[in-house]
Amino acid sequence: MEAMTVSEAVVARRSIRAFDSRPVDPALLRDLLDKARLSPSGGNLQPWHATVLSGKRLDLLRQETRAAMLKGRDGVEAPEYQIYPSDLPDPWRSRRGSNGEAMYAALGIGREDKAARMAAVARNFDFFGAPVGLLVHTPHWMGKPQWADLGMWLQTLMLLLVEAGLGSCAQEAWSTYPETVKRVADIPPDHIFFCGLAIGYPDPTAPINSFPNPRAPLDEIVRFLND
Ligand SMILES: Cc1cc2nc3c(=O)[nH]c(=O)nc-3n(C[C@H](O)[C@H](O)[C@H](O)COP(=O)(O)O)c2cc1C
Structure with a gap:
């Protein structure tokens, strides 16, 4: 097979939320x-x-997280960071909303079906059935610039996974169970847990792996100044 170009890998990468049963070679x-x-x-x-x-x-992580979820309010863990700013304004708020709606539509879940929506969110805590779950963490005193570096590393890894025929989905959802994650995975107590990354071979037949997820036009996000 001819190697992918970087551009091809960038275009091919998308979040994968359904995997086939093939294991990943360690x-x-x-x-x-x-x-x-x-x-x-x-x-x-x-x-x-x-x-x-x-x-x-x-x-074990899947089991322990399920147990925490089943405890309802008693299973709630104090988050180590806030995933989204409170009162997220537009256009970011509507982008987030559209992403959620597109995902539910791909799963055939209607607007009013709260139980099915909650079950879809809970799939996060199964790593979407992936055979590998990677957990990203960093010393708790690292600042915003270092958190940006975590993103550099994640995207590099996600593109390499694509090149190798694998798929992945970054998952901040796991940050809602930091105590369980850190205990089960033996993450150093002075580290802050950022996110999970589900890794496996994509299921090409799953609609959740192919719904459109548009991006803002270039001129909305980049300005070119030369005067
Ligand atoms: C740091 C990070 C955390 C994310 N957390 C989640 C998550 O918890 N659950 C989920 O389903 N998708 C999660 N995503 C995937 C985003 O929803 C996805 O990247 C975005 O909608 C763009 O879609 P694409 O990755 O398919 O191009 C996360 C992505 C990133 C980069």
Whole structure:
């Protein structure tokens, strides 16, 4: 198979939320993570840390999180950071809304079906059925610039996964269960847990893997000044 160009990988990458049953070769994943180390970071701090779960440990995280969810209010954990700013204004608010609606439409879930919507959100805590769940964390005192570096690393990894025929979905949803995640994955207590990354082979037949997810036009986000 001819190697993908960077452009092809950028265009092909999308969040994958349904996986087929093929396992991921640990040696392949190790190789991709080894390459992702070459991501840029301010001052070359390389603030990214990750814990890769599969097999029994991944099952344990799924079980423990399900148990916390079943406890209702008693299972709620104090978040270590706020995922979205409160009172998110437009256009960001409507982008978020459209993304959710497109996802529910792909799953055939109607506007009023709250139970089905909640069940769809809960799929996050199954890593969408992925055979590998990666957890991203960093020392808690790292600042905003270092958090941006975590994104550099994640995107590098996501593109490498695409090149290898794999798919992934970054998941901030996991940050709502930081205590369970950190306990089960043995994440150092002085680290803050950022997000999960579900990794596996995409199920090409699943509509949730192919709904359109448009982007804002270039001129809405980039200005070119030369005067
Ligand atoms: C840091 C980060 C966290 C995300 N968290 C979640 C999540 O918890 N659950 C989810 O279904 N998608 C999550 N996503 C996926 C975004 O919804 C997705 O990237 C966005 O809608 C653009 O779609 P695309 O990735 O398919 O191009 C996350 C993406 C990023 C970059």
